[in-house]
Amino acid sequence: MKAVVYEAPWRVSVTDVPDARIERPTDVLVRITSTNICGSDLHMYEGRTDFEPGRWFGHENMGQVIEVGAGVDKVRVGDWVVLPFNIACGHCRNCERQLTNYCLTAQPEPSMAGAAYGFADMGPYGGGQADFLRVPWGDFNCLRLGEDAEERQTDYVMLSDIFPTGYHATEMAGVQPGDRTVIYGAGPVGLMAALSATIRGAGKVMVVDRHPDRLRLAESIGAIAIDDSKVDPVQAVLDQTMGLGADNGCECVGYQAHEPDGTEQPNLTMNRLVASVRFTGRIGTVGVFVPQDPGAGDELARQGKIAFDFGTFWFKGQHIGSGQAPVKRYNRQLRDLIAEGRAEPSFIVSHELPLDRAPEAYEHFDKRDDGWTKVVLHPAT
Ligand code: NAD
Ligand code: ZN
Structure with missing residues (x-):
């Protein structure tokens, strides 16, 4: 075959x-x-x-x-x-x-x-x-x-x-009716998380990426597109949530997270999620963070040791779920x-x-x- x-x-x-x-x-x-x-x-x-x-x-x-x-x-x-x-x-x-x-x-x-x-x-x-x-x-x-x-x-x-995976992200993030939910990544998984948040009754779904075609798809299901090559995505989320931060967020990018200019930074989306989500909010992480072979990133990232802003995460009393769906x-x-x-x-x-x-x-x-x-x-x- x-x-x-x-x-x-x-x-x-x-x-x-x-x-x-x-x-x-x-x-x-x-x-x-x-x-x-x-x-x-x-x-x-x-x-x-x-x-x-x-x-x-x-x-x-x-x-x-x-x-x-x-x-x-x-x-x-x-x-x-x-x-x-x-x-x-x-x-x-x-x-x-x-x-x-x-x-x-x-x-x-x-x-x-x-x-x-x-x-x-x-x-x-x-x-x-x-x-x-x-x-x-x-x-x-x-x-x-x-x-x-x-x-x-x-x-x-x-x-x-990807549909159950996107749904799993929203389940781990505890998305409830009326919630304001932010999703990092408008790839297929992020778009399925956006669809799932909508199905669960979220009041506002914000999707961060920099590819116009993918952001347009997010808008086509009623989400608010945030283009991080044009605006600071954390500030954009705060602006959309009366300065409080999103009730919950989904990580749908993984260790290949990068700046719009292409510089890989494996902890970028986690740090931005911690900053975008409110005190005691939940974060569902389905983007893959695994030890990689040659890959990009520094040596620790290659071992799967990805530092993120745990201090702020702890201070804000946030919760996180992770893993394969x-x-x-x-x-x-x-x-x-x-x-x-x-x-x-x-x-x-x-x-x-x-x-x-x-x-x-x-x-x-x-x-x-x-x-x-x-x-x-x-x-x-
Ligand atoms: P994808 O690579 O097509 O999409 C990732 C998107 O993230 C891209 O559109 C990219 O522009 C965007 N992105 C990169 N850096 C960003 C940043 N700093 N901020 C915002 N967006 C950024 O892949 P996909 O198919 O959507 O999968 C996404 C992740 O989910 C991958 O890591 C994949 O392996 C993982 N995944 C996990 C499971 C699971 O069971 N947990 C299942 C399927 C896929
Ligand atoms: Zn897959």
């Missing part, structure tokens, strides 16, 4: 890899119809991780079931399914507590957090930027979709990661919001391309070229 294979930093190819197949009785085999490129893929694409050349990408996947193992009894051939990026067994101590992002069975390395398809340090699993995907513990890891799945793929595929905790409810027409996460999709155009899509998305907000790839089979 064809897959998007990591060759070297900034180089992917669409080449033949061994066919995904049923390996265990609990596996499900899915023909992939839509698979996204994610900001998280770029950490591997840029060579900041130890993702091995020859492995293939893809953790935001949906498609149609074409085969089930002998031990699968809920999922049927022909079902349309979306696959949460967290691979989880469903019955370990963590899964039983809904912590499917920290499944103890799917991740063979106890020191590593969680398992995912096509990802560095998250188990040996193949990715879904390919014709087919093997889904372990298929009854647990497939979210079944309704009859409108095929024609609304660009909405439903967002349930695999437990996608399964939210994606059934978010699926039903999509099905009822109450959420259309596809508003961020800028490109739908055949799988074999992945190399150019990675290049544009990595450069955040104007208009390249979110790419959905469609395998040919």
Whole structure:
């Protein structure tokens, strides 16, 4: 089968890899119809991780079931399914507590957090930027979709990661009806956090970035766009909140945070959030802060030791939540919001391309070229 294979930093190819197949009785085999490129893929694409050349990408996947193992009894051939990026067994101590992002069975390395398809340090699993995907513990890891799945793929595929991830940021930030919420980052994740804050009834949603196309998308769902290449974003938030600061905030950038001139500063958004959020406010951090390989930033940042203004954070009595999203905790409810027409996460999709155009899509998305907000790839089979 064809897959998007990591060759070297900034180089992917669409080449033949061994066919995904049923390996265990609990596996499900899915023909992939839509698979996204994610900001998280770029950490591997840029060579900041130890993702091995020859492995293939893809953790935001949906498609149609074409085969089930002998031990699968809920999922049927022909079902349309979306696959949460967290691979989880469903019955370990963590899964039983809904912590499917920290499944103890799917991740063979106890020191590593969680398992995912096509990802560095998250188990040996193949990715879904390919014709087919093997889904372990298929009854647990497939979210079944309704009859409108095929024609609304660009909405439903967002349930695999970024819509629940954005929602998780707002959950950790404790967004309540009427709240004033600030979101740093208007990439796909930040835009999904903005959509989620709106769904939760926030009174005012402010989104900080410097890409006009992404800020326009934030405005298209009723958020206030703050362009930090033009204004001081902290002051802009204070101006919007009678000088009090936002009730809560979401970090949707991660260690690649930079100044508008391109200078990377891994603690930039955390410091600005601490300054933008009011006393006792909450901050949800879903942007990735992990030790990186060569990457940018100073030596401490490379080790994942990212200092931020903890003194002010402490003085203000703020709270923080962090980590990968437990996608399964939210994606059934978010699926039903999509099905009822109450959420259309596809508003961020800028490109739908055949799988074999992945190399150019990675290049544009990595450069955040104007208009390249979110790419959905469609395998040919
Ligand atoms: P992205 O890189 O497309 O978007 C990041 C955005 O942040 C860009 O638009 C960029 O201009 C903006 N930005 C950079 N510096 C900024 C600053 N100082 N202030 C404001 N905005 C700034 O990526 P994405 O797909 O939206 O993902 C965002 C982050 O979320 C990544 O770190 C990704 O790995 C992570 N992520 C986490 C989870 C999870 O489960 N926690 C899931 C998916 C993605
Ligand atoms: Zn993702």
